[in-house]
Amino acid sequence: MSKSYDAKTPRWEAIKGGTFFLLLGIFLLAATPLSSVAGESASSKKPLEKSFPNSEKCKRCHLRVFEEWEASAQSRSIVTAPFRVTLDQFLASTDEKDHAMCFRCHAPHILEYGDHLSRFIKEVQSKDPQMDGVGCPQCHLIQDVDMKSHPPIPTFQLGTTIFGGYDKAAQNLAHQSQKLDLYRESKFCVTCHDSLPKTSSSAKDLPGWLGSWEKTKAESSGKPCQTCHMPEAIDESANGEKVRKVANHSFPGRFGKVRAEAVTLDFTTEATAATSQVQVSIQSLVPHNLPLPHPGWSRVVVDLSIFGKNLKRVYNEQRFYERIFGNAEGKESVFDFEAKNVLHDTLLKPEEMRIEVFTFPTPQDAPSMDVVVTLTYAPVHGPQDFLDKVEQGAALGKKDKAFQSVQIAQKKMNVPLKK
Ligand code: HEC
Ligand code: HEC
Ligand code: HEC
Ligand code: HEC
Ligand code: HEC
Structure with a gap:
């Protein structure tokens, strides 16, 4: 299922901060009741940058998160030289048909915009992609993860609702918020950290990357991936919002x-x-x-x-x-x-x-x-x-x-x- 918002009110762009825009935003919000964004058919699909706005659009209200994410490996998922060179090598392998495979995790909006593959490839080859790989919406529009497929496959809900871990997120003019338990569970991360999907030329049964993570002491004592890789702190979740528990978005791993x-x-x-x-x-x-x-x-x-x-x-x-x-x-x-x-x-x-x-x-x-x-x-x-x-x-x-x-x-x- 895919929701989308009214084409005449591209809401990500609507609110620029400052009183004037705030008032404008309230006006737009009033003019477009939130209920009206639901229920549109999936066939009226929005341009890619409307469904997956650039992370810059979130920066103005989520400065701390943005700066942490910008310093993370995930923000460079289609930018690094090793990625560009191995992608070229992969695309050049003659017996391979499934050329979208690498983007499945490095720029997962390919799952919704498979017909844009040549654009994804050109962006990488440009060395200075304008689109994000693993940006804010690429994670926060994930509504579910199907653990039955290998690797587990995420489903996006494209619309104005942003998913996260907060029970009662404060209202704001850019998006609706909805809590999903998924955001505190390992399977949310495992969808991109499990294994390469099978392609036309790959082997059938290679072992997964993580090993038996499900049977570990950490997992069974209620410590999902987020515990270590998005450590908790107390800070503002959005600019000017009251301080509360937040999650570090620099994704410490090999660095950090x-x-x-x-x-x-x-x-x-x-x-x-x-x-x-x-x-x-x-x-x-x-x-x-x-x-x-x-x-x-x-x-x-x-x-x-x-x-x-x-x-x-x-x-x-x-x-x-x-x-x-x-x-x-x-x-x-x-x-x-x-x-x-x-x-x-x-x-x-x-x-x-x-x-x-x-x-x-x-x-x-x-x-x-x-x-x-x-x-x-x-x-x-x-x-x-x-x-x-x-x-x-x-x-x-x-x-x-x-x-x-x-x-x-x-x-x-x-x-x-x-x-
Ligand atoms: C949409 C796919 C996707 C999801 C979901 C995802 N990741 Fe990642 N992650 C990546 C990619 C791609 C990279 C590698 C970026 C690069 O270096 O090119 C990465 C990199 C990382 C790194 C840095 C690795 C290093 O070598 O230091 C950590 C840590 C990490 N992810 C943790 C997580 C955690 C924890 C979650 C769940 C909250 C998560 N990831 C969810 C795709 C994803
Ligand atoms: C199932 C998800 C997934 C798929 C598919 C995938 N990657 Fe990755 N890739 C990741 C994750 C997650 C990391 C970070 C790994 C870590 O640090 O443990 C990563 C890291 C990398 C890195 C090292 C970091 C960097 O950006 O320099 C390269 C290079 C890379 N991938 C290339 C590729 C290529 C080429 C393909 C396609 C042939 C591909 N990946 C397919 C998830 C994926
Ligand atoms: C790899 C996936 C991923 C990416 C990329 C990502 N987030 Fe998150 N985000 C999460 C998860 C998972 C949580 C919940 C963490 C928890 O509660 O332990 C979260 C929590 C949040 C929260 C509430 C907690 C806090 O730290 O303030 C906000 C706000 C947020 N994200 C905004 C953003 C913005 C803005 C971006 C882009 C700059 C972004 N996220 C990028 C996965 C991601
Ligand atoms: C107009 C300002 C504004 C913009 C723009 C904005 N947000 Fe938010 N966002 C907020 C506020 C305010 C909250 C509520 C924070 C709280 O309750 O602590 C919030 C909450 C969130 C949460 C937590 C939701 C939950 O239920 O856990 C996430 C995740 C999030 N935003 C992601 C994003 C992403 C991704 C973008 C860009 C596509 C974005 N936001 C753009 C103001 C904004
Ligand atoms: C108990 C804490 C803990 C939990 C839980 C945890 N990790 Fe890690 N992870 C680490 C540590 C420690 C490292 C090693 C960092 C280093 O040596 O640089 C690491 C490294 C990583 C790296 C980058 C290093 C590499 O070898 O490529 C990624 C990606 C990662 N973890 C993903 C995950 C995912 C996905 C999950 C959930 C299934 C997870 N982690 C759960 C502690 C944890």
Whole structure:
């Protein structure tokens, strides 16, 4: 079902703030009783930018939320160089017919405007898209999520009603508000964080990204995704509105505060004259796989470094937590859209405790050694021509976020060595 509002009163534009416009808004509101917006047939579909107005339209009343969202990864979902380059690669794959697939989550209004696909693609290729990918209406017009399909599919209700988590939202002149429990539930997020939809060329049964999130301690103790990724604060929900519980919209994940709560990292050491051993325990506190295996190059690195005399690094070993996909030729591929199967999977499972044992030669003629264990998100990796394209496509070149390692946790210890 799809509601729409009167074409003569494009209400998102109607209220510009300031007394004059406020009065104008009241006039428009009075002239168009809210009940009259309901019940129009879905066939009289509005232009895309009327149904999914740009997030800028919400900014004037929701400045805090807008600024948080603007800093988030979700606001860049069709802007980054890695996305643009992998989208090109996906579109170029000859046996693929379902060219809208990537937009299903990176710009989900494609689900309502499938006939605009060439415009979506052009916007991405322009490097400076005017439309949002995951903007305010792309989330706040979601009325339901069908968990029976994989990935779960959202349904939008296009109209003047904005959905959210508030029971009694204050009235305002731009939109009606309606509370849906969905906005405090994991399934709202899972619709875009679950798995790639099957396409004409993809494999049949690849495992989901999150792992068994439904069976975790967090989920069963009433902590949905929002608890950690939209942490609660007390602030104004709309400019000038009374302060109340609000939800952070910067979606901390790989970047941001939530990282400090990702793992507990610990280790013990045992040194003999010839060999030493470090036993590392990594307890994931995350109720889903870490890292999440989309895009296909995602990996977390466990790095062991041993420093001997004069703090010189005498030993280094790295292990990866990642999902390695196999393509049609049976070769490893960092492009999950061409995956036919999983060759190897070392992701940290939800809330898993992992033990890593490292053995190495004991540093000689040093009174002690420094043991340093570090967990980081690795930078983008893959075929050289792909990395070159990402570098050329990024405004900051090699300084783009995609090329940065991000530290998750580190532990250091000085271990005395017997003569
Ligand atoms: C309409 C689809 C959609 C919905 C719904 C959605 N997300 Fe996302 N989310 C994305 C996309 C796409 C990205 C990646 C953006 C990029 O970097 O290109 C993303 C990125 C993120 C990130 C940042 C990831 C990182 O690497 O740091 C977090 C955290 C996140 N989402 C959490 C959530 C939570 C929590 C919810 C539910 C309240 C949610 N998302 C709902 C599509 C969605
Ligand atoms: C089911 C929803 C979904 C689909 C379909 C999807 N993505 Fe994503 N994508 C996400 C989410 C969610 C993230 C953030 C992942 C994270 O950080 O854990 C993301 C992150 C990315 C990233 C890394 C962040 C960035 O923007 O640089 C790239 C690149 C990317 N996706 C490319 C693609 C391409 C290309 C396709 C189509 C072949 C695609 N995605 C299809 C949901 C999706
Ligand atoms: C990825 C999906 C997503 C995006 C994008 C998003 N929101 Fe939200 N928003 C939510 C969810 C989920 C909640 C409820 C969170 C809760 O109650 O724990 C929420 C809550 C809110 C609230 C009430 C709580 C608060 O923090 O003030 C407002 C207002 C709001 N959003 C406005 C916006 C605006 C404006 C934008 C764009 C700048 C936006 N949202 C973008 C998912 C999203
Ligand atoms: C004319 C100002 C104005 C504009 C423009 C506006 N809002 Fe609001 N919005 C409000 C006010 C006021 C509230 C009530 C806040 C409260 O009750 O604390 C609200 C409430 C909300 C809520 C909470 C609803 C609920 O029931 O949980 C969401 C979500 C929201 N707005 C999203 C948006 C989005 C998305 C846009 C842009 C498409 C937008 N708003 C544009 C003023 C505005
Ligand atoms: C108990 C807190 C918690 C809950 C609940 C939670 N997460 Fe996370 N999530 C984390 C932590 C911690 C990280 C790791 C951040 C880091 O190490 O940088 C993370 C990372 C992420 C990332 C980005 C990192 C990556 O590896 O790509 C995304 C996207 C994400 N979570 C989505 C979700 C979704 C969707 C849900 C709900 C099904 C969810 N999270 C539930 C704590 C949580």
